[in-house]
Each structure stands twice: as C-alpha cells, then as structure tokens.
Amino acid sequence: MNKRKVGITDTTLRDGHQSLLATRMKLEDMLPIVEDIDSMGFHSAEVWGGATFDSCMRFLNEDPWERLSILKSRFKKTKLQMLLRGQNIVGYRHYADDILEEFIKHSVNNGMDIFRIFDALNDVRNMESSIRFVKKEGAHAQATVVYTVSPVHDYDFYMKMAKELQELGSDSICLKDMAGILSPYNAYEIIKGWKGILDIPVQIHAHYTSGMAAMTYLKAIEAGVDVIDCAISTMALQTSQPSIETMVASLDHSLYQTDMELTRLSKIADYFCEIRKKYQEFDSSSNSVDTNVLIYQVPGGMISNFVNQLKEQNALDKLPEVLAEVPRVREDFGFPPLVTPSSQIVGTQAAINIIVGSRYSYATDEVKNYMRGYYGRPPAPVNKDVQKKIIGDEIPISVRPADLLEPELDRARELAGDSVQKPEDVVSVALFPQIAPEFLKKRKQKA
Numbered sequence: 001m002n003k004r005k006v007g008i009t010d011t012t013l014r015d016g017h018q019s020l021l022a023t024r025m026k027l028e029d030m031l032p033i034v035e036d037i038d039s040m041g042f043h044s045a046e047v048w049g050g051a052t053f054d055s056c057m058r059f060l061n062e063d064p065w066e067r068l069s070i071l072k073s074r075f076k077k078t079k080l081q082m083l084l085r086g087q088n089i090v091g092y093r094h095y096a097d098d099i100l101e102e103f104i105k106h107s108v109n110n111g112m113d114i115f116r117i118f119d120a121l122n123d124v125r126n127m128e129s130s131i132r133f134v135k136k137e138g139a140h141a142q143a144t145v146v147y148t149v150s151p152v153h154d155y156d157f158y159m160k161m162a163k164e165l166q167e168l169g170s171d172s173i174c175l176k177d178m179a180g181i182l183s184p185y186n187a188y189e190i191i192k193g194w195k196g197i198l199d200i201p202v203q204i205h206a207h208y209t210s211g212m213a214a215m216t217y218l219k220a221i222e223a224g225v226d227v228i229d230c231a232i233s234t235m236a237l238q239t240s241q242p243s244i245e246t247m248v249a250s251l252d253h254s255l256y257q258t259d260m261e262l263t264r265l266s267k268i269a270d271y272f273c274e275i276r277k278k279y280q281e282f283d284s285s286s287n288s289v290d291t292n293v294l295i296y297q298v299p300g301g302m303i304s305n306f307v308n309q310l311k312e313q314n315a316l317d318k319l320p321e322v323l324a325e326v327p328r329v330r331e332d333f334g335f336p337p338l339v340t341p342s343s344q345i346v347g348t349q350a351a352i353n354i355i356v357g358s359r360y361s362y363a364t365d366e367v368k369n370y371m372r373g374y375y376g377r378p379p380a381p382v383n384k385d386v387q388k389k390i391i392g393d394e395i396p397i398s399v400r401p402a403d404l405l406e407p408e409l410d411r412a413r414e415l416a417g418d419s420v421q422k423p424e425d426v427v428s429v430a431l432f433p434q435i436a437p438e439f440l441k442k443r444k445q446k447a
Helices: 012-020 027-038 052-058 064-074 097-109 125-136 155-167 184-197 213-222 244-251 262-277 292-296 300-312 316-332 342-356 365-371 384-391 409-419 423-431 436-446
Strands: 007-010 044-049 080-084 114-117 140-146 172-177 202-206 227-230
Touching (some): 007 244, 012 027, 012 052, 012 262, 027 262, 044 052, 044 064, 044 114, 052 064, 064 080, 097 423, 125 140, 155 172, 202 213, 213 244, 227 244, 244 262, 292 316, 300 316, 300 342, 316 342, 365 384, 409 423, 409 436, 423 436
Parallel strands (some): 007 044, 007 227, 172 202
C-alpha cells in the first residue's frame, strides 16, 4: 500500500514558547537539544520571527541575528522557518520597502530558508513586496491566509485569496488559524478546495486554544494537506499547537506516514519538560481549553491583556462586557482577523468603549490610523458612522500603505550611530528604534 507522506513543522523553538512562555526561551536552552530535533526528519523547524526578534533584545539581552546564525550552524539537515508579518516585518507598524528588503536579505544570509508571510487584514497588497524580495534572495516564500469567521470570510474568499497568492509567485500556501477557531469540517472544505485549484504545497497552522486543532489537522490531512505545524508534547496544547507525538501516533496504521519514532521524540519531550520549569513565572499553563474563543474569537493572549488593562483601571468586573464588545467593534472595523496588530487595535478600542461608558468617544492613534487605511484594506467596508466619529471628514487612503512611506534606512543608520558592528544592526534599529540603540550600546560596552 502506497502511503502518503505528511510533513511536520516543529514550532517548539518559536510559536511553542511564544504561546506558552511569553517568548522568553533563551538560546542557551535551545542549543543542547538541536541535534536531536535536527535528526528527526521534520519538514522544517520554526525558530525565528513573530515576537522573538523583539523579545531577544527587549528581555533576553540576545542579538536576534546571532540567534539565527548560531541555530543555522547547528541545524545541518532541517530547513529553518520564520514568521514574517508582511509589511510589518517583525514589528507593529508598516515599514518602508528598503527596510523590508534589507531585513529579508540579511535573514537569508544568516540562514533563513522559509518565510511564512502574512498580513493581519489579509490584504494581499501588504504581502507583495515580501514575496518578491524573498524570491529574489532565492528563499522559499510561503504565503499565508489568516483564518477567521465573518459574513465576508466565506469559502469563495479563501479560494480567491489563495489563487491570488499563487499568482504572485508563492512557493507554498499556509492556512493560519491563530485563535484556534478553525473547525475540522471547515478545514477539510478549504484544504480540499485549495488542493483542487493550486499547484503548490499546502500547510496548516492552528492553535489548540479551543481544543479542536488535532481533529482539525486530521481532517486537513484527509483533504490532502502536505504539512502540519506541531510542537513537542511538553510545549504543546493550550494556546500552543497540537502535539507532535499525538499526531504521529494518530497517523500510525493509516494511509499516511510521518516517518517519525515516538521513542526518539520522547527524549526531546523530556528535555523541554525540564527546561519549561525554568520559565515558570511566564508560564501560562493554567489556561487549559478555552471555548470562549469560539464565541468571541478572542485569542488567549488578548484575554490576558484585557485582564491586565482592566486591573489597572480597577474594572476587572467589566471583563464579560469587554469580551462581548469585541465582536461589535470588529464588525464596525470591517471584520479584521484578530491577529497582531489588528487584535490589539480592536481589543483596546473595545476596552475603552466599556471603561469610558460611551462608544468611540475616545480612540487611540492606532485606531485612527486603522480608519485612515494606514494598516491596509479591511476585509469588508467599515461602519461609516463610526469612521466619521473617529476621523471626522478625513478621506482614507486607497493605495498600499507602504507606498506613502519614505525610505527609512539612512535615518536608522544615523540613529544607530557608532554602536553598529554589522549591517544587520541598522535593520534592528530601523525596526525597534526605542529598544535596539540601547541594546547595541550595552553590547559595545561589554565588548
């Protein structure tokens, strides 16, 4: 019987610890186990991007570029993968194309193989430059469709967007379910549709938040998905991904194969079981399955943000009202998927509406810029009355937001000053001007 190979991307060294340990895992705790991970035969190892870049400099006193190049030197067989927020790169705003191009060039030079590129609004225009620059550097551009539920996010939406991304030259497509709300049968329908219209491999990424993700993966595999994202069992489940071992065992004696041995995986699981104890103060393991996410579509990280925000305002009793306000604000904003940075924009406004006691009488700068079109094109038209309340008679832009940005590299060079030891440092400063210069200064003093 000819079995079909299902690839597995190991997310433990990026999304696993970002989801469970607030992105605090240090490089020194990764290196001792890299050889074992490398020998398993994973499709890829996700080790960088997302919040890791920021976290390295902000909390861990590590150079993110150094982390990447050291990991590359230890991973001899496995391709390395990262999460790239499209025009937001690894930050929280849109950056000019010169910064994006430079970032991608240095990422490839330091060892990055696969770039998973997404946009928080699923605005393809915000992904075009990333795909082009990744291809130019000879790396793999994996374009991503962010999964969400709304009246406009129907089957046709997912088919049309995937087709557009393939036409832009993407090497593969990923369906990204950051909130854990993708049900098994919806996954089956979308993946089956994609396999019928696309000529490139298809991958799926889901979080276990609602408890559905392993079942979702199984149906996606039946629909023909090529690769699934999992974390090692001791860094899986909750707001992380399904467990590698569970999926390997589930596919045993089936039409599918992973070519992985549970006994060898168990050594990696034991290692991370011990390492996790070191990060107890950041560990969100008290969150088990959270089915509220199915009602409010609020990812786990957003809920903890709400709790902190409301505590500061002495208004924790208002949490249920804030959660109920999120879908209403999301509808007013044109149903954006709740992923960085739109989750923060929608979430903060929902909290403000409830705390102030009057809807949209106060809006943050981010909310104003969202309504001006500076984050991209919302999936559906925004509520015109709400827009008027927030930005008055201003006319929102209709072009790709990055088209309005002046080149930023020269300014970053000035800001970096004489702390620069390598060209990558300038990119770090461009991305995080509040954090990177201080980090580089400290590094220079240590040297």
